[in-house]
Amino acid sequence: SKMTVKAVKMPCTSANIYTKVPDGGWGWTVAFAFFVVEALTYGIIKSFGVFFNDLMESFDETNSRISWIISICVFVQTFTAPLSTVLSNRFGHRLVVMAGGLLVSTGMVIASFARSVVDMYVTIGVISGLGYCLSFLPTVTILSQYFDKRRSLVTAVASTGECFAVFSFAPAITALKEQIGWRYSMLSVGVLQLGITACGSLLRPIIIREQEEVKAQPPEESPETKYMLENEQTCTSIESIDSGVDITTSPSNVPGKTKAEPKSEEPKQHGQNPVENNNTPPEPKTKLLDFSVMRDYSFICYAFFGLFATLGFFAPSLYIIPLSRSLGIGKDHSAYILSAMAITEVFGRIFAGWVLNKKPIRKIYIELICVILLSVALVAFPFASGFWGLMICSVYFGFMLGTVAGTHIPLLAEDDVVGIERMSSAAGVYVFIQSVAGLAGPPLAGVLVDTTKNYSSAFYSCAAGMVLGAVFLALVRPCKTGLCHQQQQQQQQVEESTAGPPPELPDDFIDMDIGKAENSGKGSDSV
Numbered sequence: 001s002k003m004t005v006k007a008v009k010m011p012c013t014s015a016n017i018y019t020k021v022p023d024g025g026w027g028w029t030v031a032f033a034f035f036v037v038e039a040l041t042y043g044i045i046k047s048f049g050v051f052f053n054d055l056m057e058s059f060d061e062t063n064s065r066i067s068w069i070i071s072i073c074v075f076v077q078t079f080t081a082p083l084s085t086v087l088s089n090r091f092g093h094r095l096v097v098m099a100g101g102l103l104v105s106t107g108m109v110i111a112s113f114a115r116s117v118v119d120m121y122v123t124i125g126v127i128s129g130l131g132y133c134l135s136f137l138p139t140v141t142i143l144s145q146y147f148d149k150r151r152s153l154v155t156a157v158a159s160t161g162e163c164f165a166v167f168s169f170a171p172a173i174t175a176l177k178e179q180i181g182w183r184y185s186m187l188s189v190g191v192l193q194l195g196i197t198a199c200g201s202l203l204r205p206i207i208i209r210e211q212e213e214v215k216a217q218p219p220e221e222s223p224e225t226k227y228m229l230e231n232e233q234t235c236t237s238i239e240s241i242d243s244g245v246d247i248t249t250s251p252s253n254v255p256g257k258t259k260a261e262p263k264s265e266e267p268k269q270h271g272q273n274p275v276e277n278n279n280t281p282p283e284p285k286t287k288l289l290d291f292s293v294m295r296d297y298s299f300i301c302y303a304f305f306g307l308f309a310t311l312g313f314f315a316p317s318l319y320i321i322p323l324s325r326s327l328g329i330g331k332d333h334s335a336y337i338l339s340a341m342a343i344t345e346v347f348g349r350i351f352a353g354w355v356l357n358k359k360p361i362r363k364i365y366i367e368l369i370c371v372i373l374l375s376v377a378l379v380a381f382p383f384a385s386g387f388w389g390l391m392i393c394s395v396y397f398g399f400m401l402g403t404v405a406g407t408h409i410p411l412l413a414e415d416d417v418v419g420i421e422r423m424s425s426a427a428g429v430y431v432f433i434q435s436v437a438g439l440a441g442p443p444l445a446g447v448l449v450d451t452t453k454n455y456s457s458a459f460y461s462c463a464a465g466m467v468l469g470a471v472f473l474a475l476v477r478p479c480k481t482g483l484c485h486q487q488q489q490q491q492q493q494v495e496e497s498t499a500g501p502p503p504e505l506p507d508d509f510i511d512m513d514i515g516k517a518e519n520s521g522k523g524s525d526s527v
Contacts (some may be wrong), residue, residue: 015205026204027146031154033199034139035161037097038511040193041132043106043165046317047068050173059117064446069120071442075135076129078435084137085428093138094203100134101196103127108190112183135196137431138203141424144413145206152363153192156353156406163346163402167339188330293418298480302417303433305473306408309371310437311465312378312445313405316341316397318442320381320390323455329387337390341398347400363407364416364477370403371470377401378463382456416480437465454499 018025048070084395087096107128114120140155147154169189176185293299320341324334352370356363375399384393409427411420418426445458 015060015207017207017209020208021146021148022206023147023150025146025156026206027143029144029202030139030143031158032142033202034155036199037135037139037196038159038161038195039165039169041136042162043169044193045073045132046162046166047173050170050177051182051186051267054177055117055120058182061117064225065117069117069124072121072125073129073132075435075439076126077132078431078438079350080130080133081137081345081431081435082428084133085424087134088138088141089424092205093142094200094205096134096138097200097203098197100131100136100138101198101200103131104135105131105190105193107131108193109187112187112190131196133431135200137427139199140208140409141427142203144410144420144423148346150357151410152295152356152407153353155410156349156356159406160346160349163342163349166342166389172451219463265475282293293422293429296418297464297482298416298476299412299418299426299430300439301472301475301479303414303430305469305476306434307437307469308465308472309404309408309469310434311441312374312462312469313401313441316381316394316401316459319445319449319455319458323381323459324387324390325391328453329390335385336388337394337523340391341401343396344395344398345402348399349406350402352403352407352413362416362477363411363414364440364473366413367404367407368470368473370400370407371466371473374400374404375463378459378466381459416477441465446523 052066055061055069059066084096084100107123107126110127111120111123116121140159143155143158144151166417173189176188180188239336317338320338321334324337329337352366355361356366374397377393377400380393380396381390384390409430412426413420413423441462445461448454448457448461451457
């Protein structure tokens with residue numbers, strides 16, 4: 001029977017049941033929801049810089065203290081990733097994302113009434129940061145479950161939501177501040193983020209349930225007929241039963257006519273033993289957080305790749321404008337450099353999804369090539385001079401950043417890392433490990449800049465982290481294949497040790513049967 005991908009029609013609050021991964025269907029709605037969630041989470045985080053000057057003037061604080069608002073927010077977002085996984089496995093992705101949207105909106109709305117920067121740490125840093133985690137991670141996880149062949153392309157295109165949000169939100173919020181002030185503008189952003197809750201309501205669970213193929217049973221032959229056919233082919237006499245060998249094809253040894261039935265492990269015909277047919281194994285319970293991924297060497301290497309690569313994601317967006325200003329480039333032209341980086345990141349994400357969608361292709365190697373090229377872009381920044389030099393480096397970096405940023409989490413679903421079955425737990429642990437780099441990355445780069453009095457040192461440190469990430473990424477595939485081979489060898493050794501040496505047969509074992517067969521043949525000829 002041919003499998004179909006038609007979903008069972010169920011209420012809006014129920015799960016979609018497919019016979020195989022649909023690669024479409026309701027998945028397109030989930031992809032649109034992920035696009036909007038990306039825009040209202042990471043898009044707002046990247047656009048928050050438009051409030052920096054207003055917050056410094058209102059609270060009379062330094063730039064570094066104001067920057068801790070986003071640092072705490074990103075840290076909480078990534079540090080609580082395992083909690084997001086546990087809640088998603090317990091209550092479902094839909095409710096978790098909707099609750100996350102409420103937290104994000106609540107934190108931003110309360111922040112508009114803050115009277116100190118500490119209030120911002122709690123409202124945007126902790127409350128909205130937790131909401132960002134509960135909104136983003138479950139959405140990208142369930143999107144990967146709806147797609148198989150098109151997973152890389154769809155995820156990459158949907159992840160461009162944050163890039164388009166930077167284009168639109170930054171100038172829109174700036175214009176809105178001039179009309180109603182920064183407090184009411186922040187309040188409007190919080191109300192807009194309620195759209196995350198609406199997107200969460202679209203995340204229907206998906207269940208893959210294969211169709212059972214009913215095979216027609218062949219007509220059963222009588223035991224005597226089976227025995228006569230086999231006896232005629234092998235020329236074996238019925239007297240060979242007396243040699244001590246139980247031949248199961250003889251009439252006296254057919255199942256159902258003897259007390260001892262060797263090789264009776266095969267399932268019996270229906271109607272003989274209904275207890276065994278109804279004894280189906282219980283379904284395994286879903287683990288809230290599967291820590292077995294921490295015993296997978298390939299995942300450990302991939303997690304270290306994410307840890308060090310995250311260090312390379314911060315420097316250009318934080319220090320490209322100060323670097324350009326130190327080279328004598330004007331404020332407006334520096335903003336153009338940052339905008340060009342965001343535009344090319346969109347094309348990089350789409351290009352990476354298109355390449356990874358090709359078959360057959362080893363996606364982990366394509367990711368490795370992109371990470372190496374991204375390291376080259378980070379090293380090139382300190383050698384750039386003038387507006388066009390920085391523009392070329394920014395365009396190149398933005399494109400390569402898009403190829404990595406839009407694919408490194410969905411690649412967890414590939415068999416080279418952990419596979420789609422354990423992606424939910426793996427994503428939580430993976431993002432949790434990234435939180436260390438997310439919190440320590442910007443301060444580390446700031447310390448190097450303050451020590452060397454040169455913005456180029458920040459790019460060098462990020463390039464070093466990206467190179468280390470490339471080394472660990474290169475070890476993912478060898479660890480996966482080597483571990484599998486090692487497990488197979490250990491299993492073979494265990495089977496050989498438990499089986500023991502084969503039993504020794506007497507020397508006259510075969511001669512006895514051959515002699516009896518020859519005597520039987522002569523007797524039939526004489527007749």
